Amino acid sequence: MYEEIVQLKIVAPDGKNRETDMASMKAIFRMIQSIPSPKAEPFKQWLAKVGQERIEEIQDPERAIFRAEKIYEQKGYNDEWVAKRMRGINIRNTLTDEWKDRGAREGIDFAILTNEIYKGTFEMNAKQIKDYKNLDNPDNLRDHMDEMELILTMLGEATTTRISKNKNSDGFKSLQKDAKIGGKIAGNTRKQIENKTKQKVLRKENYLNNTQKKKLK
Known part of the structure; x- marks a missing residue:
């Protein structure tokens, strides 16, 4: 998993370009799942919820449409x-x-x-x-x-x-x-x-x- 971490130079608070650990969203989610700390539990529960919703949307595509509508409404559209x-x-x-x-x-x-x-x-x-x-x-x-x-x-x-x-x-x-x-x-x-x-x-x-x-x- 950690082989997916790369270092890229990003502007730091001091204004200098410094090498910073970077990873894809997928890799970050996998890291969260591997963390044994109770502090990571809310993130794990959220990932499980998102996974469940995605499976439900595959089984019933109308759910995806309904969720999308709700998300747009929550954003203020x-x-x-x-x-x-x-x-x-x-x-x-x-x-x-x-x-x-x-x-x-x-x-x-x-x-x-x-x-x-x-x-x-x-x-x-x-x-x-x-x-x-x-x-x-x-x-x-x-x-x-x-x-x-x-x-x-x-x-x-x-x-x-x-x-x-x-x-x-x-x-x-x-x-x-x-x-x-x-x-x-x-x-x-x-x-x-x-x-x-x-x-x-x-x-x-x-x-x-x-x-x-x-x-x-």
Whole structure:
């Protein structure tokens, strides 16, 4: 287990780069499980609870949806946003299932195809949108989108799915063309909205933080 620990230089409180023990989340959880101290017991119980919930979700996928809704509500998202986010997750899963069945690989292929949709929709890829919204790399981009941004993302992905089905696309290159078309269609819709409202659809604001600020006023 301890062979999974590596040392990386990180800025210390004194401002100097010092070697610090680092490990993956999985390795840290395994270390916690191996600690004999009673102080580690709450963490072990939490890990057991999470494991139980994961097994329940595999047996009954609806539990995962219900838990996700509750988590979003606890974070402060309103019901309308949560409904759109959950719908977006469903559309996303349908799309990635199509990609997988038609020859795209999870990971790098999915990331490239998703970026094609983002670029067509918002004229930015995922990283650029995160930078625009001042988000950190681990942040889930869609959790920081407002309702209109989510809707356009759903439109791009749902359109891409339908195009791939209608064309019976096969292989990464064909799917990439579909993603570009789907993104472009969503992008045209965005431009029409911006033309009529005289406002940019993609906003710098973090949706949740912006909502919380409004509640405080």
